[in-house]
Amino acid sequence: MAGAMAPGAIAASPPASTLRVFAAASLSDAFGEIAQSFERSHAGTRVQLNLAGSQQLASQIEQGATADVFASADERWMDDVRAQQLLAGPDTVFALSRLVAIVPRTNPARISRLQDLGKRGVKLVLGARTVPVGQYSRIVLANLSKLPDFDSDYARRALANLVSEEDNVKAVVAKVQLGEADAGMVYQSDVTSAVARYVRVFEIPAAANVLARYPMAIVSGTRSPDAARDFVALTLSPAGQEILKRHGFIPVPHPAP
């Protein structure tokens, strides 16, 4: 994260222009592919992805980091940046995602259904409250508590099992994937093929799930407004949406601009 803020980065930038895209950690793989596709169609422009928890990206932009595009995992941090008048225009929702619960394949806590997250002694790992996925997880737990086949104090018991609050969703994935945590909640899109070998997925009933909305916007003060606009357009285009879909996101149909 320090690298993104280093003032030296300006001097070090090559003659070819660099587009700095600040993207939520959950977008790592999908945006990696979109960035590649962008570089292919924009010779001479290099896309530099800065991937971290959305709250951290927002904080970096507010502290003066050089950014061209901001893609957040929720609208809260987009609004936070807008409130500081740091966006060049309106934001657009470009993808949706749902939450799932994951447990290690070894399943040390013998979790066989979502209800078991409230079982005594389960080591549950979630994103911190400031991280979008952490906020969503808490909403989902509260929603589940209202369903007939869950206890009304399910959320309270599950949160009592919380052993760590991670600073981004990929850290939650890692703790479960390594078998350290008994369970975690992440985006469906985080269960990539590399992760799926190590974890078991528990779907969350639609009635209790959230539809995470991913907005993106051009950051004011961008030095490459045209490239930034093109990057947003590519993400919204059928090709970009196809990439997002392949990585487990729910595409958002957009009329051609």
Added chain:
Amino acid sequence: MKPRATPTPASGGPATLFFLALAATTALVALLALPFIGLLARVTPAGILVHLAQPQVLVALRLSLFTTLASTATVIVLGTPTAYLLVTREFPGKRLLEVLLQLPMVLPPTVAGFALLMAFGRAGFAGRALDVLGISLPFTTLGVVVAQVFMAAPFYIAPARAGLGSIDRRYLEAADTLGAGEAFRFFRVMLPIALPALLSGVAMSAARALGEFGATITFAGNFPGTTQTMPLAVYMAMQSDLDTAVVLSVLLLLMSFGLLLGLRSAPAGWLGIQARAGTPGSLSAR
């Protein structure tokens, strides 16, 4: 370690050398000091007090103090004999061991935390054995202490070795001549003489433990009251509550500064002990 009076050009070198050295020092001091000034400039004593009263700050402060005390005590108890053996004995593989003992100083802390997970995590080979004993390190305060010991021990061992290794051989020979056993020689001769160096090591390793971040969050996780030490609390607060982050940072800064200043410079004077380092006959297994 002992600050000297400003060197004068008269001492031999040309004046330009002195001014170059002065310019270099100024640049380095500016780089090191300006960030601290930047932090301090953002708080007022009243602001610190207001934020100190926040439960999250107090909880992190208490956990940091407790874990740093525990890890420093562990480092002293395990590190002193290690330094003693390295100074007094030769054995095969000693150079490898020395490098191993320095490794955590240069390892990225996140890598250290990851390596700790591989060994002492629930799925790690040593972790499985601990699990049988009912001991679990990830997500526990004990795990924080282990991460701190891992990262801080080299900072104690290096000065401890230097201190124990540079004791004038004549003192040790005198002890031997008088029929003192190894234990007497260590506790009554070596330890008192090397004490300033040992205390300087205590300060270094305690300060390192206090500031530990990467290995802790990777290995032990991040939960208020259990594993969220002050550096972790700063990191989390930085993303949501900048004022609290600044206050926590300033507190950490003052504590580390006090630790280093207090334990590194004072002891020789307090104890009336004079360390004789670097004399030609000094004991060194190097």
